[in-house]
Amino acid sequence: MEIKEITFSYDKKQDQLKKISSTIAPGKVTTIIGPNGCGKSTLLGVMSQNYKPTAGEVILDGKALAQIKPKDLAKRLAVVHQQNEAPSDLTVEKLTSFGRLPYRSLFGQNEEEDEQAVEWALTCTNLQQKRTLTLDQLSGGERQRVWIAMALAQKTEIIFLDEPTTFLDIYYQIEILQLVRTLNQSHGLTIVMVLHDINQAIRYSDTIIVMKEGEIVTEGSPDRVITEAIVKSTYGVDVLLRQDDETGLYMIPISTS
Numbered sequence: 001m002e003i004k005e006i007t008f009s010y011d012k013k014q015d016q017l018k019k020i021s022s023t024i025a026p027g028k029v030t031t032i033i034g035p036n037g038c039g040k041s042t043l044l045g046v047m048s049q050n051y052k053p054t055a056g057e058v059i060l061d062g063k064a065l066a067q068i069k070p071k072d073l074a075k076r077l078a079v080v081h082q083q084n085e086a087p088s089d090l091t092v093e094k095l096t097s098f099g100r101l102p103y104r105s106l107f108g109q110n111e112e113e114d115e116q117a118v119e120w121a122l123t124c125t126n127l128q129q130k131r132t133l134t135l136d137q138l139s140g141g142e143r144q145r146v147w148i149a150m151a152l153a154q155k156t157e158i159i160f161l162d163e164p165t166t167f168l169d170i171y172y173q174i175e176i177l178q179l180v181r182t183l184n185q186s187h188g189l190t191i192v193m194v195l196h197d198i199n200q201a202i203r204y205s206d207t208i209i210v211m212k213e214g215e216i217v218t219e220g221s222p223d224r225v226i227t228e229a230i231v232k233s234t235y236g237v238d239v240l241l242r243q244d245d246e247t248g249l250y251m252i253p254i255s256t257s
Contacts, residue, residue, distance in 0.1 A: 001024040001158065001190075003024070003046075022216060022219060024047075027189075029184050030207040030208075031201040032195075033196070039215075048160050049066070060073075060077075075155070077158040077159070078156045082162040093118065100114045125145040125149040127145060127146065139172070141168055156189075158190040165200070177203075202248070202249050203222075206221070208226065228240070231251065237257065239253050
């Protein structure tokens with residue numbers, strides 16, 4: 001996926017994204033980080049065709065997203081939004097099955113293929129034993145796994161996750177991020193996600209895109225782009241970076257500038 005000179009504005013007065021260009025590597029985990037309001041989720045929205053850019057374009061396999069029919073695009077990429085809503089009495093299996101909607105037509109559906117996709121998604125997210133439970137019977141982390149299962153049932157090559165660990169305690173944050181990494185490594189999925197936690201971005205990403213005020217500050221491997229100078233200039237925070245033999249690079253916040 002290529003992002004070419006993307007500019008976007010909600011009100012045509014102030015640009016939230018300013019001539020952004022980047023390339024998303026296939027089969028890798030790319031994480032977008034940056035201060036609140038810098039345009040992280042907006043960029044993800046443009047990349048998923050939820051927002052139409054005021055200038056520039058997003059290219060997928062040589063074709064602009066704007067030229068791809070929504071139903072066809074839904075077979076190529078899936079999105080797990082930051083805030084998801086569904087009736088609380090829906091079962092885990094039923095919500096997961098909604099991921100098959102792009103494959104249904106006026107002429108019917110392939111029930112066997114749909115069932116296999118749903119079963120695979122439930123297995124990947126370790127929800128087989130919870131398939132009959134309703135959403136209101138689940139923890140926050142389990143509900144997030146159901147939304148990821150629905151995205152997996154779409155059988156896409158790319159999955160976007162907008163702040164997938166928000167509102168979760170540390171146990172479920174790590175559980176979700178480990179799941180994301182496993183999906184990437186075991187199934188070759190391309191993952192693009194927005195995170196706030198820099199240490200989590202370092203640990204679970206192949207590539208990090210750092211944003212500030214609607215622009216990309218830098219991008220690349222975690223050990224290249226996460227430096228004390230870049231964190232300070234982007235967030236206004238003094239930090240120490242350390243290297244651990246087992247877990248790798250990590251950051252310790254010290255003080256605000």
